[in-house]
Amino acid sequence: MESLRDSGVVVTGGGGGIGAAYARRFAAEGARVAVNDLDADKARAVAAEIGGIAVPGDASTVVPAAREALGGRIDTFCANAGVAPHGGPEAAEELWEGAWDVNVMAHVRAARELVPGWLADGGGRFVATVSAAGILTMLGSAPYSVTKHAALAFAEWLSATYRHRGVDVHAVCPQGVRTDMLAGTGPAGDLVLAETAIEPEAVADALFAAMDERRFLVLPHPETAGYYAARAGDPDRWLGGMNKMQRKLEAVLEADGAPAPGGAAPAADADGRTGAAS
Ligand SMILES: NC(=O)c1ccc[n+]([C@@H]2O[C@H](COP(=O)([O-])OP(=O)(O)OC[C@H]3O[C@@H](n4cnc5c(N)ncnc54)[C@H](O)[C@@H]3O)[C@@H](O)[C@H]2O)c1
Numbered sequence: 001m002e003s004l005r006d007s008g009v010v011v012t013g014g015g016g017g018i019g020a021a022y023a024r025r026f027a028a029e030g031a032r033v034a035v036n037d038l039d040a041d042k043a044r045a046v047a048a049e050i051g052g053i054a055v056p057g058d059a060s061t062v063v064p065a066a067r068e069a070l071g072g073r074i075d076t077f078c079a080n081a082g083v084a085p086h087g088g089p090e091a092a093e094e095l096w097e098g099a100w101d102v103n104v105m106a107h108v109r110a111a112r113e114l115v116p117g118w119l120a121d122g123g124g125r126f127v128a129t130v131s132a133a134g135i136l137t138m139l140g141s142a143p144y145s146v147t148k149h150a151a152l153a154f155a156e157w158l159s160a161t162y163r164h165r166g167v168d169v170h171a172v173c174p175q176g177v178r179t180d181m182l183a184g185t186g187p188a189g190d191l192v193l194a195e196t197a198i199e200p201e202a203v204a205d206a207l208f209a210a211m212d213e214r215r216f217l218v219l220p221h222p223e224t225a226g227y228y229a230a231r232a233g234d235p236d237r238w239l240g241g242m243n244k245m246q247r248k249l250e251a252v253l254e255a256d257g258a259p260a261p262g263g264a265a266p267a268a269d270a271d272g273r274t275g276a277a278s
Helices: 017-028 040-050 063-069 093-120 142-165 186-193 200-213 224-233 235-255
Strands: 008-011 032-035 076-079 124-129 167-172
Touching: 008 017, 008 063, 017 032, 017 040, 017 076, 017 124, 017 200, 032 040, 063 093, 076 093, 093 124, 093 142, 093 167, 124 142, 124 200, 142 167, 167 200, 224 235
Parallel strands: 008 032, 008 076, 076 124, 124 167
Antiparallel strands: none
């Protein structure tokens, strides 16, 4: 991909998982990559591995330091850092705020810094790692589902508003991906996601295919498109299918002696795979 050679790329949450896979892939294409993560050691390790630059810290405030580290210009910004707290409305206020801050406002704050420059000098690329939870739902985590819907809405808004002015936007919406986040979802997550979970590198492959085609929506699990259509076409049938899966999970957790989830939480991105109305 010639256009990436020597371009400046930032990946937030790039110290592991999907972000590290993005960082490796951009570096392999000849880009100069600034690797951001709250975990400074992880950011440094990935940056050292790929010949990139570590820019540790909060994803919300990374743009100025990353721009300087890349010599003045950011061509591609991957808003990838995310958190997946468990629970429903009863989840603590701090968990809701934390999810809102990283999963949504970090994207807004980055775009606020980047878009004026892109409009003035020929454009740029904004990659939002959303989730299938952003187009469906994630059983067990209301904060994740709500904030990922908002992240997708923001990415759509950016694309609708600026695509004719050189800003390419991609929303990446995987179901389960084998990362620390998925491992943190425990046995119920394994139960729901094991069958279809993919490696982070497959998410990077899907993103790069979409970049080649200048395509907005990136579905590393192609079946997500069918669930998305089912949700739009017959919401009650789709919700019935989701609720059936919720009841299955409650039965499994009860059999394991775990507390039944009223909001407690089985799985990152159980949403997509179980999203078909059934
Ligand atoms: N793993 C999945 O099943 C899955 C599925 C769909 C979407 N996603 C999304 O993919 C993205 C990456 O997640 P992952 O699965 O690679 O998880 P991960 O836990 O391996 O990586 C997330 C990284 O983000 C970093 N981070 C968290 N908050 C940060 C902040 N405020 N500033 C900077 N860095 C921060 C963490 O330290 C971590 O290294 C997230 O947005 C997640 O919601 C994951």
